[in-house]
Amino acid sequence: MFVADSDSSAAKTWSQRFEGSLHPAIAQFNASIGFDIRLLEYDLTGSQAHARMLAHCGIISAEEADRIWAGLEQIREQSRQGQFNPGVEDEDVHYAVEHRLVELIGETGKKLHTARSRNDQVATDLRLFLRDRIDRIAAFLHTFQAALLELADSHVTTLIPGYTHLQRAQPVSLAHHLLAYFEMAQRDIERLQDVRERTNRCPLGSGALAGTTFPIDREFAANLLGFESVTANSLDAVSDRDYVVEFHAAASLIVMHLSRLSEEIVLWASQEFSFVRLTDACATGSSLMPQKKNPDVPELVRGKSGRVFGNLQGLLVTLKGLPLAYNKDLQEDKEGLFDSADTVLACLEAMTILLREGVEFRQQRLAAAVMEDFSNATDVADYLVRKGIPFRTAYQLVGKIVRTCLGNGKLLKDLSLEAWQAFDPVFEIDIYEAIAPEQVVSARTSAGGTGFEAVRSALQKAKALHAQIPSILSPHTPAARW
Secondary structure, three states, X not given: OOOOOOOHHHHOOOHHHOOOOOOHHHHHHHOOHHHHHHHHHHHHHHHHHHHHHHHHOOOOOHHHXXXXXXXXXXXXXXXXXXXXXXXXXXXXXXXXXXXXXXXXXXXXXHHOOOOOXXXXXXXXXXXXXXXXXXXXXXXXHHHHHHHHHHHHHHOOOOEEEEEEOOEEEEEEEHHHHHHHHHHHHHHHHHHHHHHHXXXXXXXXXXXXXXXXXXXXXXXXXXXXXXXXXXOOOHHHHHHOOHHHHHHHHHHHHHHHHHHHHHHHHHHHHOOOOOOEEEOHHHOEOOOOOOOOOEOXXXXXXXXXXXXXXXXXXXXXXXXXXXXXXXXXXXXXXXXXXXXXXXXXXXXXXXXXXXXXXXXXXXXXXXXXXXXXXXXXXXXXXXXHHHOOOOHHHHHHHHHHHHHHHHHHOOOHHHOOHHHHHHHOOOOOOOHHHHOOHHHHHHOOOOOOOOOHHHHHHHHHHHHHHHHHHHHHOOOOOHHHHO
């Protein structure tokens, strides 16, 4: 491990301004190396681009840039082999890299920080990290969508009770229900791409807050790193964390959608619903009650959503009172970001496995469920409307019919034709076909509805859309441009 000089004051890049050394507890409190070491690969890549830019502009020689490049690459390799483990004495990942680089290549290493501040350096690292995580999460969302499509493809004609207010409303195609989550995931991908666009702007060259006196080429470095553009204002560039807030918001929506699906699976797996059977692949038992099988995955996803929401709120509170430009408060932007990115990826992976291996729909139970309620009442009203009765009149009549059935312990399907005609003579024998669950679903032919043909059409469109997505999800590899 690279260890700082025994005189902690002399070891600090900024220390010549100070006569005394930093209190050990404050050094510990001040240090971010414990978590920002995760930015190491991005810091090395950003520094390599900066060195290339300095040589391109004649600020350092090509030979010096090559030595810096090679030294940074050596640090990368040492890190991957577990041989680079900076500690609190290094304060943060940026100083740790610089110190180690000087150890490896000598005085030339000290030239790397020319025309650069830690402020624009960390802002660049953070954007590189987040861009990478956005691409990974979008790819995981794409896989999650694939699992939804696979299930939907198998259940176009499987019926499931549809609910509003958690009360039986109307039967729907199970595929239609699953495709609702496909649409949510699609919006999540689109939101991530939107956040990525604003993340993919390069702050390198903004200096501490005011730019630099050196004749740098910001666009050159940005191009090397795969950024689409450079930031327009140096003050804003080093203090902007809007893109991180936007990511937290997008991440919160992703886990919110996963949590909604999780809640449904928890309900469906209960004995009261019994719509799904949990497999052993994604459930555990009770330490006391041997008969139980617990829906761990959806419960954990539902629980973990709260920490992502909290990270969004935490960063907003951190940012709300900060004057321009950089403030040490911004050191607090990273742990929540790392946590949210990790949590979203873990939840997406777990839910995808759950859909593919963890739940089995109990089709006989589902078929029975859509036969045991009044969710076909709206279709009775529609039947009457087609017979020329105004909808509101039909609606009131059907309400009366349902009340009568409830009083007699019957369902609509149990009424005799004579009983139907006692309510209104327009009822004919075809009322039984009109209220059969399959017909109730099939009749909803409007675009975006649950009718079987509409669902098949929606499924084909979803598959086509899903097939197009990989072209925008290819992870960017900056090194390919070098």
